[in-house]
Amino acid sequence: MATQLEPDVHADEEAFRTEVQQFLANHFPDELKGKANALAGVDGPTDETPAQTKWREAVGERGWGTPTWPKQYGGGGLTKSEAKIVEQEFAKAGAYNPIGGMGVMMFGPTLLEYGSEAQKSEHIPPICRGEIRWCQGYSEPNAGSDLANLQTFAEDKGDHYVVNGQKTWTSGGQWADKCFAIVRTDKSDKHRGISFMLIDMDAPGVEVRPITMISGTSPFCETFFTDVKVPKANLVGEEGQGWTIGKRLLQHERTNISGGGSLARLMGQSLGEIAKKYGETDADGELTDRVLRDRIADFEIRWNSFLLTARRAVEESKAQGGVSEISSVLKKVGTKLSQERSELLIEIRGLQGLGWEGEEFTDGELEAVRGWLFGKATTIYGGSTEIQNNIIAKRVLGMLDHQ
Amino acid sequence: MATQLEPDVHADEEAFRTEVQQFLANHFPDELKGKANALAGVDGPTDETPAQTKWREAVGERGWGTPTWPKQYGGGGLTKSEAKIVEQEFAKAGAYNPIGGMGVMMFGPTLLEYGSEAQKSEHIPPICRGEIRWCQGYSEPNAGSDLANLQTFAEDKGDHYVVNGQKTWTSGGQWADKCFAIVRTDKSDKHRGISFMLIDMDAPGVEVRPITMISGTSPFCETFFTDVKVPKANLVGEEGQGWTIGKRLLQHERTNISGGGSLARLMGQSLGEIAKKYGETDADGELTDRVLRDRIADFEIRWNSFLLTARRAVEESKAQGGVSEISSVLKKVGTKLSQERSELLIEIRGLQGLGWEGEEFTDGELEAVRGWLFGKATTIYGGSTEIQNNIIAKRVLGMLDHQ
Amino acid sequence: MAVLNEEQEMLRDMAREWATNESPVTEFRKVRGAGEPRAYSADAYATMAQMGWAGIIVPEAHGGSDFGFMSAGLVVEELGKTLTASPLVATTIAASAIVLGGSEEQKAKWLPRLASGETVATLAVDEGAQHDPSAIETSVSGGKLTGKKAFVHEAHGADLFVVAAKDGLYLVEKGDGVALTTRKLTDQRSHADIAFDGAAADRLANGGDSLLDDVLARAQVVTAAEMLGMAQAVFDTTLDYLKQRVQFNQVLATFQALQHRMADLFADLAQMRSAVEAGLQAVDSGFGVGRAAIIAKAEANRVLHVISNQGIQLHGGIGMTDEYDVGFYLKRARVLEASWGSSSYLKDRFAKLSGY
């Protein structure tokens, strides 16, 4: 499908590629090579080294951490193919993208779509520069899967709201500067009584209590709001539009959970290879434990099939110009398989695979245990497997209550 | 727990044992040794050989085919321990019990409990003599799991009813003399509008159409009733009592499906032994296919555990003087396991395990295929697995709709 | 499903229309009723060949359309949906062996006949009840092939056998030294053991050492395509049934426990379709064929097994009757599951290819 434009595009792209290479040579320090973005995770605070700070600032200035976001708000303003080049060159140089977190993954795209000019100008640039961390104020003790049941109330006081209530599962709440939250502004209408607003985490009346998880980490908080003043300027969209905006944002979350991205990284190493390290092999280099070998192959075949399904969902969506109906199964299947993998990984290692701490365990072993435990959450948050099943049965298969 | 009565009881029992042995010596012909009761199955008509007829008549005359039923109606009138002796001595001699079928397993016990004196005198003796075959008129096309939805209607005409409607899954309907049926006598009350009545299969207006199953056999029929006259004498219990009586009868059915009896026979041969015939073994006599071996062991461990559960249910019921709550899982678990076993049995044999007919397949192989297919019904009839799950969740676990 | 080009869409639509209108399951009932060992309608196969389906993977030079395996899979899937009995799959697999391994002369002789439907062919590899291409005893000496092959698909209608011997694949024509013993399986299609006793054999000399593996990969993906159609049909039928059947004054489809089970099956079916389509595409692209074919057939085995069982259970009693079609899918399913590699065989192969 060659077109006559190709040579020119190609030339432009090569020039841009050289620019990125030059930038990396000038700004990316060798000592950070192969390191991951400390800001990206939700499970730890961030004390940046001076080198990390410098690298973040350099990327932030260019907007290349959010490459396709509009330049006027601090994004890179790049085309998709340019963004691809940035990604490729960063990868070649072993450089991480220092801009990340929920601001980039969820809040930014949503605000770009629904925010006012003033809001975008205020909030997007610091995200692009990696200066501000956002957290999500969605779930409440009695509004988990049934999110629309939320009770946190924002009372209208003229030029501001006064917010009272409690949020839970606030990811990184203890380290966040700001919170995007859905709150109730009208008690008479379950869905249309919800509004989307932005709350300063250091405002008086905001209290944060980290929740320790079974994995021993505390990536989430309970967040209590007591008479917290929120200026009306911090309402995104209209009053009552929060359910629509909030759900749009959840689509970004779901894509992140199921979307191969983190899962594919997680699955980087073949279970077969790991099993060979921990168990016996025969003269052909095959695992002598044929039962384990069978189970690993069983898993990996299904995992491959899942990757093919994820790819197919993308292709179908592109071709149809809408979301493919099989996208509905990705979260359900991907999270189940990643949990299965974690269980197998532990089992392969026997008791050595159940370490909690201590030098007798490798980092990989300990991480696998934390990952196994923390991974139990993937079938619960972002729409539990049960909710996914309801959605598939009712919306995709048409198994409606009334027909 | 010796008591002083023991010696006498013992002497009595020994005398009875001798009587049974004598009876067998006099009446059981060698040519029937090891044969099964042709009448017991639901899947074939019965052309008895003269020897079979003689043996049936001999046992029928004594009432030993229904050993604990009252003597006045043609039963054996034996105590439980005497009945045990009959069973033991028959087994020793390789003699089958020639009295069987739905009359013995389900209808007889129910009629003995709910029938009038006249009904018992009329219907029980021919059952004890193995002269009459009964079939079950329960399910209808729109009353399967939801049995109470049945529509077959019996109109009161003074001294008789006129029955119109359709039954399905009438086991052995094409070979049966009589049918015990539940029919509607009152359209205004779902449960209390049902009555239990006895219908002659050769009455005018009764038409029977055998249903061919996926296994190729036709053990069930559709039965059509068109203006069939049923005398009021054939109503069992009161009008409107049919649901109670009918459910009681189903308890006998359920016991038969799950109760280890037929299942234990089915499972007689170890899967491991069969697999050794079809697959390679190593020097220790172990299956070289370790994956298959693991799956067989996995199955057999759970099967053993099921047998232990069935035994525990009996022990608990005895000790508590009521039905143990774990009895509720027996049907669900037993039928699932027997289906799993059938699938494994086929898989062990590869394509040789999928024979439909022909001399290149052994009888055992062909039976396994029919059994595999027919066995799919066990999780459907007698209260499907889904119904069992509802019962367990609601009645045993108390997960009620309103609480 | 996979994104198709225009040609493929036309082909798929044509196959769907034909299968739905001209070859619903009642046609298979007729074939079964006739009780011939060949177990297909020659007229129907002639029509299929006229529509070009027997030549989809055959080069244009030899009378085919060369549309490739993805296209062949589309047709086979549609035929699988209605359990159409025909030697199309067998002939396609056999043709692929000639395309890969045949000399120009062999291709010129056979491929046009296969593409036109004039000749039916089939692949004979296994010598026992389990798929095991490493255990071949059949041998050839002086152009004469001797050995026993077990459970050969579509053997009764076949004029040409592609036979695996110790040292490669051979073409053997029906005739002297070729004796069939019918093996009637639950699917009530054509299967036979074949005794070759010094039958004239013509070697497929091209295709290199991997010829047998390459042909088996094609057998796996095309069989998986048939299984995909079957699984889809059982799923669709079951879903329809649940939406119609009322119990306890409620449509079955509204029971949450059944909704969640259908959601599980829907996800399984999505996985199966991705794997099967990727397997077919891999054959066309030539990239990673062996592995992709194993994934395709393994997922087909796994998912069709589950769906064929659940289809029966969710239909309840009527699913157990011969009058309903769903049982036919169950019986055909197990035969295909056991052909060209059971699940454990495939997992063993996958592990081997993955190096563990």
Add this chain to the structure above:
Amino acid sequence: MAVLNEEQEMLRDMAREWATNESPVTEFRKVRGAGEPRAYSADAYATMAQMGWAGIIVPEAHGGSDFGFMSAGLVVEELGKTLTASPLVATTIAASAIVLGGSEEQKAKWLPRLASGETVATLAVDEGAQHDPSAIETSVSGGKLTGKKAFVHEAHGADLFVVAAKDGLYLVEKGDGVALTTRKLTDQRSHADIAFDGAAADRLANGGDSLLDDVLARAQVVTAAEMLGMAQAVFDTTLDYLKQRVQFNQVLATFQALQHRMADLFADLAQMRSAVEAGLQAVDSGFGVGRAAIIAKAEANRVLHVISNQGIQLHGGIGMTDEYDVGFYLKRARVLEASWGSSSYLKDRFAKLSGY
């Protein structure tokens, strides 16, 4: 559950009352918080021993009650329900080795101390991360034992080790030539690798060739009893939670999909209980012990695995927090699943004993 005699009912009720009132999971939280490698409360264990629980399988002549394994299992099950941290299971297993294999002198010396709780003992068999009694390298020469044992339960509190060497079981006291390396596992209980370097060892000379197998069978059934208590507790807690938690204006327990899952778990739990109780009874009767113990532990592994996972899922987010107890069961579950035989080890043994 099994039909109990009066003695057993009293014992079970006493254990249940004590565990519920004196040793709920908050007590384990205290132990965990204290962070000592021994990981149990000495006071609590002293109380348990006073109630006679450390001597349940010890003959009366040696200070025990000789109630047997079924009785020991009842107590262990109750303690498992509340995750009571104690060396009771380890000591019971070690005591059984002395009962079976000890000389009169050894019995007289050790059993009274074990029964009174004065001495804590544990069994050390495995030398790697997987249970494998066929791979023992530990050897004894001139009464001195040398070798490495891995992941020994309750090692930190133990004064006495029952150690498997190539030629049998030996008693080794804490002290010279015995060096512990703490191995902190997810259950945050006491585990350690032990290096024995010429430690004084006293052979258990009775019990015959099958001594190790017999002791391992006892380890399996008692461990399975702990797992049974854990599974029951997770099941009960989850059921309670589902009956209380409201979502979408509906109590979770009324959702049919959850009802059917709980029915499945209830059936699994019934199977597990039957297997575990039969295993304990088999040890007491002496009939079919090896096989019964494998069935018990295999079912315990299978069912606790499923229930511990489902318990988390059905609790939703709060089940993921350290504040809720359900995660503790999950973490302890995997450690016990891997101890004295993983599921695949047990299935291999079962097949061996069944002759295939």
